[in-house]
Amino acid sequence: MSTSSNRPAPSDSLLLADGSLLADGSLLADGSLLADGSMPADSIADVQSSRDTRNIAIDKVGIKDIRHPVRIQDRTGNEQHTVATFNMYVELPHHFKGTHMSRFVDILNSHESEISTRSFRDMLAEMGQRLEAKTAYIEMNFPFFIRKTAPASGVQSLMDYDVTLIGKIRDGEVCTQTRVVVAATSLCPCSKKISRYGAHNQRSHITITANASETLWVEELIDIAEAEASCEVYSLLKRPDEKVITERAYDNPKFVEDLVRDVAARLNELDKIDAYTVEAENFESIHNHSAYALVSRDKQPQS
DSSP states (O other): OOOOOOSOOOOSOEEOTTSOEESSSOOOTTSOOOTTSOOOGGGSOOGGGSBOOSOOOEEEEEEEEEEEEEEEEOTTSOEEEEEEEEEEEEEEOTTBSOOOHHHHHHHHHHHTTOOBTTTHHHHHHHHHHHTTOSEEEEEEEEEEEEEEEOTTTOOEEEEEEEEEEEEEEETTEEEEEEEEEEEEEEEOHHHHHHOSSOOOEEEEEEEEEEEESSOOOHHHHHHHHHHTSSEEOOSOOOHHHHHHHHHHHHTSOOOHHHHHHHHHHHHHTOTTEEEEEEEEEEEOSSSSSEEEEEEEEEOSOOO
């Protein structure tokens, strides 16, 4: 089926607000065009840099959840090639209308696949400089893998851990944090004490966020979390392994409070840890809720 219209056929002209027509759709600020009908880049309005009159500064503005390939070095000297999810923000002064979002992506792409934990600080400095911000933030979240050996059979498998590098630069001073989420097993001391046999146990997440004055390997934090749980977990286990870890957890019962206190005690012993937060969440097997605890400490002397 076809239809007809009394409207005039479209033309290549553009109707302006003042009623005049141009042969091309590009218009300069003074009403003139280049010979090819295009607009010079330096004549395009920079709306983000225009003045804002509401007198309200913005603490963080930028982009979230952009993925990019990265290289992560482990403590053995080997590199893992993975994909990280980035959040990138800057502080915006009250007199600017907006930030330049494209510059965040440009910074990521200028590094291509060369982004590493070592270049993390350089990216922070570059963000502050290119976006003319006193304060800049980067969060880089990625999966980190460790090859683990089962306790009885010796079978090996890869275990993944959720890791986030958190960076902030303010007036040229850089502060970085490392956060790791470690899956582990916790067994309830009360359940063990009151039961004739057995005890309820569950998978737990132990989260450590640490500021360090020198190199801090992700594996160091993972080792501490797994050592202080009732038992660590594995991707692959045979029946003899299941027997070992079941009995190990039964012999090492811990409340969620025990988990955070024991991990915190270990972090207190490390001089290179300046500050930390330890969280534990038990996904309770006999309740429809989780148990949670948190310990936070700044080890630096307060002035």
